[in-house]
Amino acid sequence: MNKNLKLFLIYLKIGAFTFGGGFAMIPLIEREIVENNKWMEPEEFNDSLAICQSVPGAIAVNNAVFIGYRINGVMGAVAASLGVIIPSFLIIMAIASVFTQIKDINKIDPIFNGIRAAVVALILTAGLKLFTKGIFNLFIIAITFVGISYFQLNPIIVIIMAVAFGILKNKSEGI
C-alpha cells in the first residue's frame, strides 16, 4: 500500500477512536508506527514526543506531523495530520449544525447547566495534574492567574512575561 495512504488510514483510526486528547493516543500510535510497521525505532519515537510537547499545538496533531514528515516528507505530514483531524472535524460539524436547534428546547436547559458545572471540575482537574510545588512556581501561577482573571491581560502577554521571569531566575542562579 502507498505510504501516504497507509499513514492517513492509521491516523484516521486513531483520530476516530481516541477520547481524552493527545496523551491517550500515544500508546496506540507507538504500536502502529514502531511495532506493526517498523517505520521508527522506539528511542526515536520517544524523542519525538519531547518535540511534540515543546512546541505550541495539539499533541495529537503535532505527533502526526512529526511521524508523517519523518516517514514520507511533507506529503506524509499532510496525510497523517489530515487523518487525525478529519474524524473530529466531521463529528464537531455535525454537532454544530444541530446545536442551535437543540439549545432552543427549554427542557434541555437543566441538563446543559449541569454539564457546564461539571466542566469547571474537569478544567480544575487538568490544572491539578500539571501543578508542581515551589515558591517560584507558585509565584508564576499567581501572577498568571491574577493577570488574566483580574487585570484582563492578553494571555499571550502573560505567557511571554512568565517565560521572561523563568529566564531571569535561571540567570540569577547561574544555571
Next chain:
Amino acid sequence: MTILDLFLSFFKIGSFSFGGGYCMLPMIESEIITKNQWITTDTFIDIIATSQMTPGPVAVNSATFVGYQIAGVLGSAVNTFGVILVPAVLVMILSKYVDKFKNSKLLEDIFTGLRPALVGLILAAAFSVGKTAIFNIQTLGISIVIFIIINRFKTHPILAIVFSGVLGAVIL
C-alpha cells in the same frame, strides 16, 4: 472580512497554544469571546464539554465549532488550518534537530517559566467558566461532586459528564 479575521484569530491561538488542551482556553476565550464576540460564554463552555465527549483535540474541536457557527463549512476548514499551521511548520523544522533539541539549555530556560504559567492559564479558565457555570448552590454542588468522583474515584470524564447532565435534570 470575516473569513480572514477567523483565520488570523485561530492562527494566533495556534501559535501560542503551548501545553495543548485546556491551557489554550484563555487564549481562545480572549480571541473569540472578549475581542470578537463570535460566541457567548455559554456556548464556549458547551464546546469544551463536547470536546471532552468526542474524539479529537480541544484545539481542533473548538476551531471547527466556532468556524461553523460563524461561516459554515468554510469557516470550520479555515479555522482548523489556521490553528495547526504554526505548530506543524515548527514540528517539521525541529524534527531535523531532535538530538540538539532534547538537551537544549534554551528549552529548559523557556520551560522554567512556561510550565507554571500553564497551570495559571488553566486556573484562569476554570475561574472564568465558573463565573458563568456556577450560579447557585446546586450548580456549585454538581461541580464539587464531579470533581470528587473524577479525582477520588477515577471516574472516566465522559461518564462524569453524562452523570452531571442527569444531576442537572434532576435537581436544577
